[in-house]
Amino acid sequence: MDTAEEVADARGAGARRRRGGRVPTASMADVARLAGVSSQTVSRVSNGYAGVTEETRHQVLAAMKELGYRPNSAARALKRGEFRTIGVITFSLATTGNVRTLEAIATSAASEGYAVTLLPVAVPTQDEVRGAFSRLEELAVDAVIVIMEVHLLDAASLRLPPHVQVVVVDSDAGDHYTVVDTDQAGGTRAAVRHLLDLGHDTVWHLGGPEGSFAAQRRTDAWRRTLAEAGRTPPPLSRGDWSAESGYRAGLELAARKECTAVFAANDQMALGLMRALHERGRRVPDEVSVIGFDDIPEAGSFLPPLTTVHQDFAEVGRLCVEAVLRKMRQDGPERGTTLVPTRLVTRSSTAVPPE
Amino acid sequence: MDTAEEVADARGAGARRRRGGRVPTASMADVARLAGVSSQTVSRVSNGYAGVTEETRHQVLAAMKELGYRPNSAARALKRGEFRTIGVITFSLATTGNVRTLEAIATSAASEGYAVTLLPVAVPTQDEVRGAFSRLEELAVDAVIVIMEVHLLDAASLRLPPHVQVVVVDSDAGDHYTVVDTDQAGGTRAAVRHLLDLGHDTVWHLGGPEGSFAAQRRTDAWRRTLAEAGRTPPPLSRGDWSAESGYRAGLELAARKECTAVFAANDQMALGLMRALHERGRRVPDEVSVIGFDDIPEAGSFLPPLTTVHQDFAEVGRLCVEAVLRKMRQDGPERGTTLVPTRLVTRSSTAVPPE
DNA sequence: GGCTGCTATGTTTACGTAAACATTTGATGG
DNA sequence: CCATCAAATGTTTACGTAAACATAGCAGCC
Numbered sequence: 046m047d048t049a050e051e052v053a054d055a056r057g058a059g060a061r062r063r064r065g066g067r068v069p070t071a072s073m074a075d076v077a078r079l080a081g082v083s084s085q086t087v088s089r090v091s092n093g094y095a096g097v098t099e100e101t102r103h104q105v106l107a108a109m110k111e112l113g114y115r116p117n118s119a120a121r122a123l124k125r126g127e128f129r130t131i132g133v134i135t136f137s138l139a140t141t142g143n144v145r146t147l148e149a150i151a152t153s154a155a156s157e158g159y160a161v162t163l164l165p166v167a168v169p170t171q172d173e174v175r176g177a178f179s180r181l182e183e184l185a186v187d188a189v190i191v192i193m194e195v196h197l198l199d200a201a202s203l204r205l206p207p208h209v210q211v212v213v214v215d216s217d218a219g220d221h222y223t224v225v226d227t228d229q230a231g232g233t234r235a236a237v238r239h240l241l242d243l244g245h246d247t248v249w250h251l252g253g254p255e256g257s258f259a260a261q262r263r264t265d266a267w268r269r270t271l272a273e274a275g276r277t278p279p280p281l282s283r284g285d286w287s288a289e290s291g292y293r294a295g296l297e298l299a300a301r302k303e304c305t306a307v308f309a310a311n312d313q314m315a316l317g318l319m320r321a322l323h324e325r326g327r328r329v330p331d332e333v334s335v336i337g338f339d340d341i342p343e344a345g346s347f348l349p350p351l352t353t354v355h356q357d358f359a360e361v362g363r364l365c366v367e368a369v370l371r372k373m374r375q376d377g378p379e380r381g382t383t384l385v386p387t388r389l390v391t392r393s394s395t396a397v398p399p400e
Numbered sequence: 401m402d403t404a405e406e407v408a409d410a411r412g413a414g415a416r417r418r419r420g421g422r423v424p425t426a427s428m429a430d431v432a433r434l435a436g437v438s439s440q441t442v443s444r445v446s447n448g449y450a451g452v453t454e455e456t457r458h459q460v461l462a463a464m465k466e467l468g469y470r471p472n473s474a475a476r477a478l479k480r481g482e483f484r485t486i487g488v489i490t491f492s493l494a495t496t497g498n499v500r501t502l503e504a505i506a507t508s509a510a511s512e513g514y515a516v517t518l519l520p521v522a523v524p525t526q527d528e529v530r531g532a533f534s535r536l537e538e539l540a541v542d543a544v545i546v547i548m549e550v551h552l553l554d555a556a557s558l559r560l561p562p563h564v565q566v567v568v569v570d571s572d573a574g575d576h577y578t579v580v581d582t583d584q585a586g587g588t589r590a591a592v593r594h595l596l597d598l599g600h601d602t603v604w605h606l607g608g609p610e611g612s613f614a615a616q617r618r619t620d621a622w623r624r625t626l627a628e629a630g631r632t633p634p635p636l637s638r639g640d641w642s643a644e645s646g647y648r649a650g651l652e653l654a655a656r657k658e659c660t661a662v663f664a665a666n667d668q669m670a671l672g673l674m675r676a677l678h679e680r681g682r683r684v685p686d687e688v689s690v691i692g693f694d695d696i697p698e699a700g701s702f703l704p705p706l707t708t709v710h711q712d713f714a715e716v717g718r719l720c721v722e723a724v725l726r727k728m729r730q731d732g733p734e735r736g737t738t739l740v741p742t743r744l745v746t747r748s749s750t751a752v753p754p755e
Numbered sequence: 756g757g758c759t760g761c762t763a764t765g766t767t768t769a770c771g772t773a774a775a776c777a778t779t780t781g782a783t784g785g
Numbered sequence: 786c787c788a789t790c791a792a793a794t795g796t797t798t799a800c801g802t803a804a805a806c807a808t809a810g811c812a813g814c815c
Binding site: 072073074084085087088089091092116117119120121122123124125 | 800801802803804
Binding site: 756757758759760761762763764765766767768769770771772773774775776777778779780781782783784785 | 786787788789790791792793794795796797798799800801802803804805806807808809810811812813814815
């Protein structure tokens with residue numbers, strides 16, 4: 046036996062995954078043989094079709110059990126043309142919102158008999174996104190849920206297999222895609238109005254990063270709500286969602302004596318902001334009221350406990366799955382945006398203005 | 401045409417996913433026809449095998465591009481006997497550690513050409529876990545990474561397909577499974593020693609929930625480190641990892657005048673603890689030093705910024721993937737525990753004791 | 756009693772890929 | 786100039802499942 050043959054042998058065994066002498070799993074044919082029926086009857090039992098005698102059914106089930114039969118999902122997918130799997134593309138799981146949404150998607154999908162395949166995108170550049178979609182093309186998914194800004198999606202989406210349905214979270218591209226998102230504007234309006242109603246002359250804003258649609262919409266809604274109330278919007282500060290960036294912005298805001306109320310675009314930045322205010326001796330809420338967005342689990346344990354806008358990520362995730370399955374089943378390119386309402390959670394970081 | 405026939409028609413079309421008149425994706429045969437070669441040659445090009453003329457290769461690639469050909473992963477998996485997918489079973493993604501580990505797993509897996517399928521387990525009961533494994537049995541995965549206590553796994557794992565490799569995070573079952581975990585004991589020792597070195601007589605401990613091995617190991621290591629230093633361990637408090645539970649425990653600890661240093665089993669509980677201390681007028685770190693575990697991104701923005709034990713979740717995830725792929729390739733039931741070192745991050749929540 | 760119609764089951768085939776085996780082509784050397 | 790050999794490409798087959806079609810058996814009916 047020469048070397049070439051040995052190599053070929055090793056490759057063959059590896060490809061078939063029997064290297065360790067493992068027993069390949071039982072197939073329908075094996076079960077059929079043991080039960081003394083045709084493999085089609087096994088298939089019928091396996092898929093719960095009617096038209097099988099109770100007696101035959103029990104024989105088949107017994108044979109399945111004895112052989113430890115498990116349907117081969119690859120063969121099933123090949124035959125049926127669907128994988129019962131949903132792909133989820135998202136940026137880093139560093140933000141609470143993405144994670145909670147993902148979790149809800151996975152749970153909802155599971156209850157519908159769908160699995161969820163995760164496609165993390167390391168860096169939010171178009172190249173990276175395109176790379177993720179390119180991987181996705183060869184991946185066994187029937188549909189995709191995108192948790193990111195859709196402008197990164199645009200260039201890449203063209204390369205998707207045509208039958209794959211897409212639902213987008215966190216975007217305003219409802220005219221091109223099916224979009225599910227939190228009612229950013231409504232939540233912001235509630236937050237700003239809460240502060241105005243307490244008697245503050247105006248509300249300052251610590252916004253999220255420039256690239257983010259969620260941040261953009263919160264900032265827009267902040268401006269609009271102030272305008273509707275006839276107030277002048279103070280200069281805008283910006284952070285990158287992190288507590289650290291909130292702290293830096295907070296150091297500047299703390300120097301402004303006229304600033305008595307701040308709406309931070311998320312809870313983490315609110316946390317950093319409050320630290321900065323505290324360090325500069327400006328008491329929350331006595332001198333400055335602070336309100337956040339998200340209602341992360343820790344928000345109630347901040348110093349002081351944070352008033353914030355509660356997002357129902359679980360509902361967002363559930364609606365995503367619902368929408369994507371509906372699209373798959375109807376096969377129709379349905380569009381439009383579904384908004385999930387928010388709820389203002391009042392804690393102790395907001396109060397009437399000083400004087 | 402009677403009703404029965406209509407029903408049968410509809411079902412057939414639905415099963416083949418052509419309801420909307422969609423064009424099925426191109427297969428190798430289609431590419432082969434267009435390129436004027438055999439489908440085997442297309443296969444060779446698709447898999448990058450040698451022995452194809454540059455000219456032929458280009459023709460095939462051009463045909464692929466024209467038809468928008470994408471390999472059918474179900475067929476590929478069926479033929480090859482592997483799915484290039486790793487399943488990850490985990491409890492709620494509510495804890496930072498699980499999420500960060502998951503993210504690292506997904507990233508590492510992607511760079512190895514593997515996809516990650518998520519299997520959330522709603523409630524950590526044996527029944528739920530068994531359910532997840534049962535779903536897994538029919539799922540297209542080559543290996544599984546379990547992020548949970550292994551005692552829940554034991555009863556369920558027997559039902560796994562025999563060729564599926566398992567790697568476990570967060571467990572001490574290294575003699576039964578391949579385990580990757582943070583060096584809980586080392587991190588705890590560093591935290592407790594830090595406080596002792598600052599001059600505290602002893603260190604109090606706010607532990608995690610009873611069911612958790614991670615919590616158990618941190619508590620054990622806390623006791624051992626104190627014993628080695630000849631100190632008596634004060635009574636143990638317990639939380640459930642949440643900031644809220646840390647707050648409740650903190651209210652009691654705040655009443656203890658002799659308590660000058662607390663090691664909390666995670667950062668969230670440390671946050672709640674510090675809020676309680678603050679409310680009761682006990683200043684951190686002047687009167688009480690507090691140290692956490694995890695180093696969540698917000699820890700540096702707490703009031704005061706939290707000294708804590710940094711966990712390298714990325715490395716844990718990377719090692720999980722490495723281990724599980726190694727097991728798959730060698731097909732050997734390798735066992736043992738790999739520990740990932742921690743790093744003490746000193747911020748302003750710890751100081752020398754009062755007096 | 757033979758025909759109709761229904762139910763339970765068996766047989767054939769196709770899904771798309773890639774290994775194994777077969778054939779063609781062209782170059783090299785005696 | 787033909788035998789030899791290797792490289793390039795083609796043909797056959799099997800992976801496990803389930804739809805489509807085929808058949809056997811049996812009850813009900815005129």
